[in-house]
Amino acid sequence: MKIVDARVIVSSPGRNYVTLVIEAEDGVIGLGDATLNGRELAVASYLRDHVCPLLVGRDARRIEDTWQYLYRGAYWRRGPVTMTAIAAVDVALWDIKGKIAGLPVYELLGGAARDGVMVYCHASGSTLDDLSADFQGRMDQGYLAIRAQAAIPGLMKTYGIAPTDGQIYEPASGNVPQQDTWETSTYLDFAPQVMAHLRREFGYVVHLLHDVHHRLTPIEAARLGGALEPYRMFWIEDPTPAEDQSAFRLIRQHTTTPIAVGEVFNSIWDCQQLITERLIDYIRTSVSHTGGITHLRRVFALADLYGVRSGSHGAGDLSPIAMAAALHVDLSIPNFGIQEYMGHRDPAGELFSSSYAFRDGYMHPGNQPGLGVSFDEEAAAKFPYEPKYLPVNRRRDGSMHDW
Ligand code: GCO
Numbered sequence: 001m002k003i004v005d006a007r008v009i010v011s012s013p014g015r016n017y018v019t020l021v022i023e024a025e026d027g028v029i030g031l032g033d034a035t036l037n038g039r040e041l042a043v044a045s046y047l048r049d050h051v052c053p054l055l056v057g058r059d060a061r062r063i064e065d066t067w068q069y070l071y072r073g074a075y076w077r078r079g080p081v082t083m084t085a086i087a088a089v090d091v092a093l094w095d096i097k098g099k100i101a102g103l104p105v106y107e108l109l110g111g112a113a114r115d116g117v118m119v120y121c122h123a124s125g126s127t128l129d130d131l132s133a134d135f136q137g138r139m140d141q142g143y144l145a146i147r148a149q150a151a152i153p154g155l156m157k158t159y160g161i162a163p164t165d166g167q168i169y170e171p172a173s174g175n176v177p178q179q180d181t182w183e184t185s186t187y188l189d190f191a192p193q194v195m196a197h198l199r200r201e202f203g204y205v206v207h208l209l210h211d212v213h214h215r216l217t218p219i220e221a222a223r224l225g226g227a228l229e230p231y232r233m234f235w236i237e238d239p240t241p242a243e244d245q246s247a248f249r250l251i252r253q254h255t256t257t258p259i260a261v262g263e264v265f266n267s268i269w270d271c272q273q274l275i276t277e278r279l280i281d282y283i284r285t286s287v288s289h290t291g292g293i294t295h296l297r298r299v300f301a302l303a304d305l306y307g308v309r310s311g312s313h314g315a316g317d318l319s320p321i322a323m324a325a326a327l328h329v330d331l332s333i334p335n336f337g338i339q340e341y342m343g344h345r346d347p348a349g350e351l352f353s354s355s356y357a358f359r360d361g362y363m364h365p366g367n368q369p370g371l372g373v374s375f376d377e378e379a380a381a382k383f384p385y386e387p388k389y390l391p392v393n394r395r396r397d398g399s400m401h402d403w
């Protein structure tokens with residue numbers, strides 16, 4: 001079954017999504033998510049200019065060979081742009097394979113290893129009272145695990161806090177990223193107070209998570225982990241910039257708070273040391289930024305050998321196609337841990353429809369052949385690309401701080 005067309009659609013129904021549509025003979029369509037938040041057009045060009053022309057005429061059934069062809073065949077390997085592009089092709093080909101077989105993708109991956117996939121959502125607030133209200137609302141919706149972030153007193157703006165008008169917290173529109181201020185000492189004093197507050201108000205019935213967004217040094221992360229131990233966190237996420245993998249040895253020596261890392265990783269090599277030295281508890285690599293279903297399964301298989309569980313990134317910048325693909329993988333692997341789920345806001349629903357569903361804290365990808373997602377190209381044309389960026393961080397002295 002030959003690929004007859006491969007096209008890239010960049011749309012902005014509220015936020016930017018890059019969608020790869022692969023068309024095989026007999027009109028079978030496969031969808032892949034190629035969204036790289038804030039760098040969308042780089043992946044679109046990589047696909048349009050360098051990958052799509054190579055796909056036409058290839059056998060759509062040969063997923064592994066196509067993956068190897070795009071990865072080994074390119075002199076310049078890895079990196080977020082390349083691996084997001086390969087991911088989109090890979091996921092689209094799994095979608096096609098499922099449709100040809102008449103089976104949901106998780107059946108092709110070995111079948112369901114669990115009945116549902118536990119997901120965590122976000123709760124945030126500009127004050128602790130706002131956070132409590134949001135947290136309560138999430139518990140009422142049935143979530144069993146909640147990531148909590150609160151605005152740090154004294155800082156102009158804290159990333160990850162949704163405005164109270166119900167809007168999302170990013171991305172800002174415009175040609176230049178918004179600038180936030182960061183002050184580690186204030187954060188380190190405040191974060192344990194936030195978790196103490198939530199445990200006091202809501203007890204220990206739901207799992208509590210927190211994202212540090214790569215802001216700390218290893219010894220600061222060790223201090224945070226220690227300070228949070230009484231609140232029995234499910235995890236702290238991205239405590240330090242993780243390209244320095246050996247730094248996690250130091251964090252590990254000081255705390256039993258579980259650690260999750262990996263949403264910005266693109267390949268198994270980025271997390272090899274973290275996994276094989278058991279320096280983390282959850283690996284957060286995602287289907288759309290880590291080379292697709294084919295490569296993500298390899299990462300999770302390595303993690304399984306070392307007792308590390310999956311905890312894939314699933315923020316709103318990953319389109320419903322990526323979300324569906326993640327759920328098929330999550331359902332089928334032995335070492336699933338948890339899946340992030342932020343959901344998608346209208347008008348995204350005018351473009352994407354999906355068969356996955358949430359109930360009582362768990363999600364299921366549905367049983368439609370393939371991924372179970374459809375994409376309306378005509379509707380997408382109504383929402384052209386808009387430049388949107390994540391904010392940047394400077395310290396009070398004006399120097400740039402880590403993301
Ligand atoms: C998360 C993430 C997001 C990212 C965003 C970047 O854990 O959900 O850290 O908040 O910042 O997905 O594109």
Ligand code: MG
Nearest residue numbers: 211237238263
């Ligand atoms: Mg994160």
